[in-house]
Amino acid sequence: MKVSLEWLRELVDLDQSAEELAETLTRGGIEVENVENLNKGFEKVVIGEIVSLTKHPDADRLLVCAVNVGQEEVTIVTGAQNLLTGDRIPVALVGANLPNDLSIRKSKLRGVVSQGMLCSREELLLDDTIGLDRSADGILILPPTAPIGENFGHYLGLEDSILDLELYPNRPDCLAMVNVAREVASLTRKKPHLPKWAEQNQVLSLPVVRDFRIIIEDQELCWRYAGLVVEDVHIAPSPEWMQRRLKAAGVRPISNIVDITNYVMLEMGQPLHAFDRDKIEGDVHVRPAHPGEKIVTLDGAERTLQTHTLLIADDSQPLGVAGVMGGLYSEVTKDTKRLMIESAHFSSVSIRRTSRRLGLRSEASNRFEKGIDVSGIVAVLGRVCDLLIDLGAGRPVALVDEVRHLPSRRQITLSTEHTSTVLGIELKISEIRQVLEDLNFEYKENSGLFQVEIPTYRSDLEIEEDLMEEVARLIGYDRIPTTLPQGDQTQGRRTPEQEFRRRLRKVLAQSGMDEVLTYTFTRAESDAQWGSAKHQIPLLNPLREELGVMRTSLIPGLLDVAARNVARRNMDVSIFEIGNTYWGEEQPLKKLPREELRVAAVAVGKSERHWLNQPVSYDFYYLKGIMEGLALEFGLKLEFRVAENQSLLHPGRSADLYLQNQCVGFLGEIHPSLEKEWGLERAVIFELELSTLFKRIRQTVRAHSIPRFPAILRDLAVVVTVETSAEAVMAKIRKLGGDLLQQVEIFDVYTGNPIPEDHKSLAFSLRYQSIERTLTDEEVNLLNSRILEGIQQDFGAERRK
Amino acid sequence: MDLERVIYLKSEILRIREEALKELRELDSPEALQELKVKVLGKKGSLTALLRQMGSLSAEERPIMGQVVNEVRTRLEQAWEERSEELDAMALQKRLATERIDITLPGTRVARGHYHPLTQVIEEIEDIFLGMGFQIAEGPEIESDYYNFEALNLPKEHPAREMQDSFYITEEILLRTQTSPVQIRTMEKLHPHLPVKIIAPGKVYRNDDDATHSPMFHQVEGLVVDRGIRMSDLKGILLNFSREMFGESREIRLRPSFFPFTEPSAEVDVSCMLCGGSGCRLCKGTGWIEILGSGMVHPKVLEMGGYNPQEVTGFAFGMGVERIAMLKFGIEDMRLLFDNDLRFLQQF
Numbered sequence A: 001m002k003v004s005l006e007w008l009r010e011l012v013d014l015d016q017s018a019e020e021l022a023e024t025l026t027r028g029g030i031e032v033e034n035v036e037n038l039n040k041g042f043e044k045v046v047i048g049e050i051v052s053l054t055k056h057p058d059a060d061r062l063l064v065c066a067v068n069v070g071q072e073e074v075t076i077v078t079g080a081q082n083l084l085t086g087d088r089i090p091v092a093l094v095g096a097n098l099p100n101d102l103s104i105r106k107s108k109l110r111g112v113v114s115q116g117m118l119c120s121r122e123e124l125l126l127d128d129t130i131g132l133d134r135s136a137d138g139i140l141i142l143p144p145t146a147p148i149g150e151n152f153g154h155y156l157g158l159e160d161s162i163l164d165l166e167l168y169p170n171r172p173d174c175l176a177m178v179n180v181a182r183e184v185a186s187l188t189r190k191k192p193h194l195p196k197w198a199e200q201n202q203v204l205s206l207p208v209v210r211d212f213r214i215i216i217e218d219q220e221l222c223w224r225y226a227g228l229v230v231e232d233v234h235i236a237p238s239p240e241w242m243q244r245r246l247k248a249a250g251v252r253p254i255s256n257i258v259d260i261t262n263y264v265m266l267e268m269g270q271p272l273h274a275f276d277r278d279k280i281e282g283d284v285h286v287r288p289a290h291p292g293e294k295i296v297t298l299d300g301a302e303r304t305l306q307t308h309t310l311l312i313a314d315d316s317q318p319l320g321v322a323g324v325m326g327g328l329y330s331e332v333t334k335d336t337k338r339l340m341i342e343s344a345h346f347s348s349v350s351i352r353r354t355s356r357r358l359g360l361r362s363e364a365s366n367r368f369e370k371g372i373d374v375s376g377i378v379a380v381l382g383r384v385c386d387l388l389i390d391l392g393a394g395r396p397v398a399l400v401d402e403v404r405h406l407p408s409r410r411q412i413t414l415s416t417e418h419t420s421t422v423l424g425i426e427l428k429i430s431e432i433r434q435v436l437e438d439l440n441f442e443y444k445e446n447s448g449l450f451q452v453e454i455p456t457y458r459s460d461l462e463i464e465e466d467l468m469e470e471v472a473r474l475i476g477y478d479r480i481p482t483t484l485p486q487g488d489q490t491q492g493r494r495t496p497e498q499e500f501r502r503r504l505r506k507v508l509a510q511s512g513m514d515e516v517l518t519y520t521f522t523r524a525e526s527d528a529q530w531g532s533a534k535h536q537i538p539l540l541n542p543l544r545e546e547l548g549v550m551r552t553s554l555i556p557g558l559l560d561v562a563a564r565n566v567a568r569r570n571m572d573v574s575i576f577e578i579g580n581t582y583w584g585e586e587q588p589l590k591k592l593p594r595e596e597l598r599v600a601a602v603a604v605g606k607s608e609r610h611w612l613n614q615p616v617s618y619d620f621y622y623l624k625g626i627m628e629g630l631a632l633e634f635g636l637k638l639e640f641r642v643a644e645n646q647s648l649l650h651p652g653r654s655a656d657l658y659l660q661n662q663c664v665g666f667l668g669e670i671h672p673s674l675e676k677e678w679g680l681e682r683a684v685i686f687e688l689e690l691s692t693l694f695k696r697i698r699q700t701v702r703a704h705s706i707p708r709f710p711a712i713l714r715d716l717a718v719v720v721t722v723e724t725s726a727e728a729v730m731a732k733i734r735k736l737g738g739d740l741l742q743q744v745e746i747f748d749v750y751t752g753n754p755i756p757e758d759h760k761s762l763a764f765s766l767r768y769q770s771i772e773r774t775l776t777d778e779e780v781n782l783l784n785s786r787i788l789e790g791i792q793q794d795f796g797a798e799r800r801k
Numbered sequence B: 001m002d003l004e005r006v007i008y009l010k011s012e013i014l015r016i017r018e019e020a021l022k023e024l025r026e027l028d029s030p031e032a033l034q035e036l037k038v039k040v041l042g043k044k045g046s047l048t049a050l051l052r053q054m055g056s057l058s059a060e061e062r063p064i065m066g067q068v069v070n071e072v073r074t075r076l077e078q079a080w081e082e083r084s085e086e087l088d089a090m091a092l093q094k095r096l097a098t099e100r101i102d103i104t105l106p107g108t109r110v111a112r113g114h115y116h117p118l119t120q121v122i123e124e125i126e127d128i129f130l131g132m133g134f135q136i137a138e139g140p141e142i143e144s145d146y147y148n149f150e151a152l153n154l155p156k157e158h159p160a161r162e163m164q165d166s167f168y169i170t171e172e173i174l175l176r177t178q179t180s181p182v183q184i185r186t187m188e189k190l191h192p193h194l195p196v197k198i199i200a201p202g203k204v205y206r207n208d209d210d211a212t213h214s215p216m217f218h219q220v221e222g223l224v225v226d227r228g229i230r231m232s233d234l235k236g237i238l239l240n241f242s243r244e245m246f247g248e249s250r251e252i253r254l255r256p257s258f259f260p261f262t263e264p265s266a267e268v269d270v271s272c273m274l275c276g277g278s279g280c281r282l283c284k285g286t287g288w289i290e291i292l293g294s295g296m297v298h299p300k301v302l303e304m305g306g307y308n309p310q311e312v313t314g315f316a317f318g319m320g321v322e323r324i325a326m327l328k329f330g331i332e333d334m335r336l337l338f339d340n341d342l343r344f345l346q347q348f
């Protein structure tokens, strides 16, 4: 809602500047988004008269002008050649900031002091409707009647400020100037002086319309419909003051009749529509459209209406789309002689649907959508009568008012004590009384209990708490002290699952991976590739096609991030994300889907180069190491088995992850055939489902005592075929080593000379120890050679010398 | 004869001593030192051999000679000790002289990853409220119309629904537009238990995409329900929070606002962290920065959650994590937070 300060001043006494008023309103709950000063740039521009023109003593192209600017005479040097003595011109005095951002300072031009600047149209950003023809050549020349010394903005009628109100949906009343004035009056403790339409309107004394009826077919959609019949219509432009106010509010002036309806809408909040009475055949019907019914609206477009669209129609055809846009056929034209001016209620739901469907939003539909004051419908026509007569635009002759439903007036009980308790402020009865007085509400009071009569224009006030807010905002929210809840103390604690997620994030970050956050909606095709097309949940109204489905895998999002970074020359990427995937069980969804928390990672490139250490390649073993660290942190027995999902992962470099025989995720290099699609070379990834992991994490640590007896170390190197898995050899060593073999570690893997082709050397370090006694070399040697024999037998291994 | 022998032995002892001492001075490694020690004092050493020859001496002469040998032995051992210390000191000097590194070269790096700035902010908010006795509640991101709107006093066709452009999955199921549904879910789960004191962080979604809006973003919701909860308690809790989050000297102010699920409602501004309230570019000259919406829980919402509004009151608040992160880290474009450029992320 754009509020003209000039207009507002007519409705309420104001002693604040536009900026101060904006602050008052904002602190009072009516947010002012912007204050526009229409006079901006003209503050130090006045109308002056050229008293004399002399040549500059030292410059041929310059003139020295003596200019009368009202109280004084100033000297200004100009290069303009279109001036004559006696011309009236706009003068920017020292200190002016012109609309084109030029700041005017005192200056010396070739030895002559210039105390300002004579302005051209361009400098003032004005069009050619202002000034005499000679202005085109330079300085803007004003008519000889322009008052010397007057502010130029004022002369142009630009002294207004516009407050742009950002209204919450609970305050549609402030879409009317009178209610904004009431609000300002309440917040500044002033009395509003509203137009005296209610008392003096002649509308109720008008005869009732006899020659047609209003027929409301669905009283759910239209509670009340009033029509004012006007004769002797004289179409003309509306007066300048009305046009200015309409423009200030962003409404284009059209003609006196249309302008009156718009003006009253802005003033009173009730949308009005004027029909050409002579185009109405028979009765006026308020009814839903018939299937396939068509209408040509004011904008010239033919529209096919859906049933449910509420229409105003006569006996033979539709006259307008109720509350949204009138029809072209019944439009007021310069030849119109008689009018029917509509003031009605239409259901906000119906109007919203229709305006959405037709893509038509207007000041009128906006007000209907937010709800209008049904009880004020006829009174508003009284204001219309006044303006019609004042402007000589027509003669009101008859009224029709069909009422189907009138919302009852609300009464709310407001307790001083309860209000004090809820707000946490000790309030006196007198303070609440003052608030209700300031609001201009009627009330009865009995020992702190107020019976408040809610005016019909404040439909947002429904319960006691609503009135508490009125109290709080009028006495000022700053009166609310700061306290802390008095009830039982509580202990804040994360749940074990929340703690698990937090630790998981920490482990991964400490392993050197960067956390990313990606959109949870993604491209259907890539998600289907990595996740499950069957379970994908599509959005009805995605932002873009490529954000069309809820993800069932985190991988595509991470690959996107990695690819984007590599494309930007951030070549080394090691990232992870913890987030939900979404699994629909049926299409379309009938119940809420399963949200499955996962962690996934992508790594490509290598770790930072360093003068001392070799960089770590981001390969299979890099991510496997991170997974092993994670398993260690949470006490999980994570198993790596040869991967089955081999169309997406490199078959020779991937693994499925198992936890107690349940597959919980995968790890591997992406399949070489996918590298081009993603623009990533040798990217490795993993994805893990977290709920199973969480269920299996070690809850408590049980400490083992440290053995007192010395350990004996032995190294063992064997040559096996390339296919032999290190884990299998290790398992055999563990089995044969029994209790005395405390630890086996693999410390070297080697292929190449002198190891035969298709073979590799594996070197293990074995640690023997007993918790009961000191072992002898002999028994360890025996055990070690038995282990060697065992793996020689099982794997055809040879001892490496 | 004995005398001759005694004289011979003595001169031998002295010779061994002199030779050993001389040699000792020339030796420069601990190994050579040890070798010499064995050669002289060891089981087969020269001094030991000499000692063996004393068996032929008379009972009177033997102890005297024994004493001489022992004196020499002690003297030599002492000399060895001294020389060995000398050598150690020399070795140390030599080591210190050669072991010099360029301490300006960069140290070995331990790989360190980075938390996403939004995660950092969420954890910080969580920790602040955990410290004030709040629990952390969660709810689904894909929500029913009932929890997202209706139970929050936003019936179908309520004009306030327009404030939020929703992503729909079906007519009844949508991506939650706010974390507020967790209020209802929590109350349903906990009632009639008191007090309810939770925050609910999480992802929310609105159909919007520009420098100040992202279609997916994060909120932290807060809810306190108990007997006798006042609006001043809301102010107190939020003042604590603002000071923990933005600095000890922050002030807050409440402005009337509108949310369908709170009444009275308040927008909360915090005094500008950049200028302290005097006005700057960040606060657009006002000295205040809007950080969250809040209010007293609407009686209808309490009822929907299973509590009797005649007996209990509550307050609720909701804040945008992105906005707080942008304020805290001085980020100007929200899209950076979801662009995931490593050069951006690795600053945090």
Ligand SMILES: [Zn+2]
Binding pocket: B272, B273, B274, B275, B276, B277, B278, B279, B280, B281, B282, B283, B284, B285, B287, B288
């Ligand atoms: Zn500031």
